[in-house]
Each structure stands twice: as C-alpha cells, then as structure tokens.
C-alpha cells in the first residue's frame with residue numbers, strides 16, 4: 378500500500394511476555410478502531426507508532442506511512458499526529474501562541490500568522506488568536522488542540538480516547554469535527570476507544586485486541 382498507514386507483523390512484548398500482535402492497513406481517509414480490555418496494550422501500540430515506546434517494551438515488525446518505513450525514524454520525523462484525552466492547551470499562552478507550537482519551522486511571521494488565522498477559521502474560531510485558553514469552552518479548546526496538531530501537517534492521525542472526558546453532546550460534536558477534518562485531508566486515522574459510539578462514528582474496521590476477533 379503506497380498511501381496510508383500500514384502495520385506489518387507488529388508484535389510487542391513486555392518483560393519477555395507477549396502483549397499484542399497486529400497486522401493491518403489503514404488507507405488514506407480510512408479509519409481503524411482499536412478496542413479491547415484495559416491493559417491489553419492499545420496505548421502502547423500507539424507509542425510504538427509514534428516512536429515513543431517505553432524502555433520496558435520490545436517490538437518487532439514494521440510501520441509504513443505513505444510508502445516510507447518509519448519504524449526506526451526519530452519521532453519528529455514520522456509525521457504522525459496524536460490526540461490524547463488530556464490534550465491540554467498551554468494555559469500561559471494565547472490561543473494563537475498555542476497554535477504556533479504546531480506549525481512547522483520556517484516561513485515569515487506574516488505567513489505563520491496567516492496559517493494560524495486559516496486554522497482558526499477552519500473550525501469556526503476566527504479572530505480567537507489573542508484569547509486566553511481559560512476563557513474557552515471545552516469544545517473550543519478541543520478545536521484548538523485539533524488544529525494545533527493538524528498544523529504540523531501529519532500524514533496520519535492517532536486518537537487515544539480523545540473524547541472520553543467530554544459530555545455526551547460535546548463528545549458527538551468534537552468527534553464529528555475530528556473525523557471531518559481528517560477526511561478532508563485524506564488522513565488515515567487509528568483510534569483507541571472503549572466507546573461503541575466512537576467506533577461507529579469512525580466507520581471502517583474495528584480490531585478488538587486481546588480477543589482475536591475482527592469485524
């Protein structure tokens with residue numbers, strides 16, 4: 378597969394004991410949902426993909442992204458974006474300065490400001506550059522966190538239970554926005570969740586780790 382994310386014969390063990398095995402392709406604009414009991418290794422798999430596997434673990438197999446084998450690449454070269462449930466904005470920085478953290482280096486100050494303005498506009502927050510994150514609603518904060526991640530121009534999006542702290546109404550709204558933006562960029566999405574509605578909203582395949590079943 379040239380485009381998208383591909384996990385090939387990935388096995389992860391901890392202290393010599395096998396934790397998980399998976400082989401799966403997630404094409405551009407497609408989604409794969411990982412479910413399964415707590416402790417089965419879902420977040421650990423995401424850490425392997427981002428290149429941040431803790432030292433206690435050993436992994437075999439390869440990760441391909443848009444035709445590149447990124448298994449040995451340093452984390453900042455992988456072009457994998459990740460959103461966590463506790464993805465907080467830096468409280469001491471304005472919304473615009475938070476977004477600037479996502480931007481790749483380079484470009485003039487005017488170009489960087491234009492990219493930030495465009496990102497805010499994309500999620501209905503035009504003119505929010507100078508706002509203090511403490512004055513934003515939960516949904517607005519989630520939008521800024523999403524755009525901070527997307528400004529780094531990732532080639533794949535990983536989601537580690539990013540909606541689980543939001544109440545039901547907000548959860549549906551933020552979830553829709555995340556999948557919408559990912560589809561607009563034709564990104565492959567790999568989501569970890571315990572929530573059946575999240576899985577349904579993502580569409581695509583569901584892999585239940587630890588249960589050897591796939592739907």
Ligand SMILES: Nc1ncnc2c1ncn2[C@@H]1O[C@H](COP(=O)(O)OP(=O)(O)OP(=O)(O)O)[C@@H](O)[C@H]1O
Nearest residue numbers: 391413414415416417418419420421422431432433
């Ligand atoms: N940094 C770490 N160092 C050592 N062991 C860890 C580390 N992080 C997690 N573990 C252990 O590795 C195993 C897999 O954890 P992981 O967080 O990947 O599971 P999970 O399936 O994502 O669970 P949950 O659904 O509860 O988030 C667990 O036994 C956990 O205790």
